[in-house]
Structures are given as C-alpha cells and as structure tokens.
Amino acid sequence: MPGIKDVAARAGVSVATVSRALNRHPSVSEEARARVLAAVEELGYRPNAVARSLRTDQTRTLGLVISDVMNPYFTELARAVEEEARALGYSVIIGNADERPELQDHHIRNLVDRRIDGLLVSPTDGGTPLLLDTARAGTPVVFVDRWIPGADDVDVPVVRSDGRGAVRDLVAHLHRLGHRRLAIIAGPAATTTGSERVEAFREALAAHGLELPDAYIGQGDFQAGSGRRATERFLDLPEPPEAVFAADNLMALGALDAVRARGLRVPDDIALAAFDDIPWFVHTGPPVTAIAQPTGELGRAAVRALVDRIEGRTARSVTLPARLVVRRSCGEDGETHPQKRSDP
DSSP states (O other): OOOHHHHHHHHTSOHHHHHHHHTTOTTSOHHHHHHHHHHHHHHTOOOOHHHHHHHHSOOOEEEEEESOTTSHHHHHHHHHHHHHHHHTTOEEEEEEOTTOHHHHHHHHHHHHHTTOSEEEEOOSTTOOHHHHHHHHTTOOEEEESOOOTTTGGGTOOEEEEEOHHHHHHHHHHHHHTTOOOEEEEEOOTTSHHHHHHHHHHHHHHHTTTOOOOGGGEEEOOSSHHHHHHHHHHHHTSSSOOSEEEESSHHHHHHHHHHHHHTTOOTTTTOEEEEESOOGGGGTSSSOOEEEEOOHHHHHHHHHHHHHHHHTTSOOOOEEEEOEEEOOSTTSOOSSOOOOSSOOO
8 A cells, every 4th residue: 555655755745745735734835735635646545544643633533422323313313414524524433322321321431432533412311421521521522402401511512403383383283173182292301302392392282272181191212112102091091182292203103003003093083293204204104294303404513513613613502493394194185274173
C-alpha cells in the first residue's frame, strides 16, 4: 500500500505539506492541495485513521445510542444520522439499548473508551446518571428524540419534535368524526416522550370538554405486546372506548392485532391512531392515521448540533413540529367526515 511519503514524492511536496493538505490547513495553497489530492487519487492512498487520531486527538467518529433498533422510527433516525455524519466527514458507531438502561450504559462506556469525538443518545427509561456524568467529563453529548432532566444544567442540547399541536389535531379529528370515548396506550412514564404524549392527549381532550378516565389509560412499554395487552383490557371494559390512540407505532400494531383477534374491525368497531408514522401504516388494513415526526431532519439536526459542539461552535437545542397524517383507521372515507354518533 502506498504511504504518505509516496504521495509527497508524486506531488513534489514535503510530507508535512501532504498532511496539512489532507487536513485542510489554511497554510496550504490551492495549487499544492490540488497536486496532493491528484497524487492521492493516482496512488490510491488511504490515510491511517488511527495514526491521524493520535496526532489530532480526534477520531472523526460519533457514537449513537438508540432505544430500540427494531423500532422503524429509530431505524430511520439512525440512517439519517449516518448520512449526515458521512457528509460532514464523520463515521458513526451505533449501539442498541433495547430499552434497557444497563445496556445503554454499557454502550456509552464502550464508545467513550473507543475515543469517539461526540455522543448522540436517545435515552431509555429516563436515562441513568452516567449520561450526564459523561457530558460533565468533557465528551460532547446531544440528546435526540428523548432527553432527561438535568440536560440544561450540563448544557446538553436536545433535538426533538413537538407533537402537542399534532395531538390536538388528532383529537379534533376524532371529535369531528363523532368519537367521544377516547383511550390512550401510553409509553413508559419515565421517558419524556411517554409522559409528554399522555399530557398532550389529556389537554386536547379537555379542550373538547372530554375527560381521560384512568380506565382509558393503558400502560405500555413502546413494544407491540404491551399495545396488544392494553387493547385487550380496553375491549373487556363494560363500556369500551370508541377510539384508541397508541403513543408509539409498535404499540399501535399490537392494538391492531388485539382488535382482529376479537373478530372486530378497525374502524367499524373501534378507531385506531398512532404516534410515529411508519411506512407500514400505508399497507395495513385499513391504513392507520398517525402523527408523523420529521425523523430524518431530527437525525440530521442532531448531527449538526453535535459537530458544532465538537468543533467549538455554539450548539443549540432544536424543536421541530410533528404533523397529523389522516388515513382511514378512524372512520373517515377519504372524501367526507361523517358524524358516526350525535354529540352527547
């Protein structure tokens, strides 16, 4: 394999000039940089990343710890992170916490030991002290999608979406269709997204004079099985809800399974909506009404915030709006929105 000395000889410059040219040092002229890049291309030279990291104290590597790689939302988020990082000259190492705090900590320790330049985390189950300790120790950290209390105290930016407006739109949509008994399958209360979505749902119901009884709150864990169990409990109530809002896409799929297992149909017997739109929802029967987060942009914005922090620029928190995507799972026919029931 050709080395840096071979590149220097081919370009007619010193080894130091080759190194500065490849690291975009301003002292290298454009003409010299062009000769170096041409020599690199001709020889097929690849810089030694380990040696370069020892010289610069940077690995050009980011760590990403996501809550559940099997959730299509986090898969899309990870893809956006990798694409944006690559465009900015960084690689990404991904760790899957599988919604387990101890596994999340395992990944964080390993990534820090590998000398990553910065860390992106979507905390699971409220996070652990290690997250903030890592930031206090000097590793640049950005929270994406979820965050934990104390982020402001250690100046950790948060990149997230705000779903409150979309939840209000969803409840208004359900109310317009005549639904009055509305239930929610909530995520873990320890997560910011789990608690925030229940609060937003309750507030949206109150705006229409509706309450959220305890019996209409199903506790889930962002997994399909919990959505199925919560829906089965709803269906066993003396007065089942007319519509179920799952605060996560996998829980919505579990809810759909539970309805079908009872020989019931969506939306004829019960309406269904979800937070976190995914491509699968277009192909379910019926297609599922969902709140869509700007997942790709969240991932890209998180990378930009982290790189700003790494490279000494000011990094700010970012909040992007979610939006309601209306399909047929709540009773609409795609053309009109008939009232299924009269107002009480």
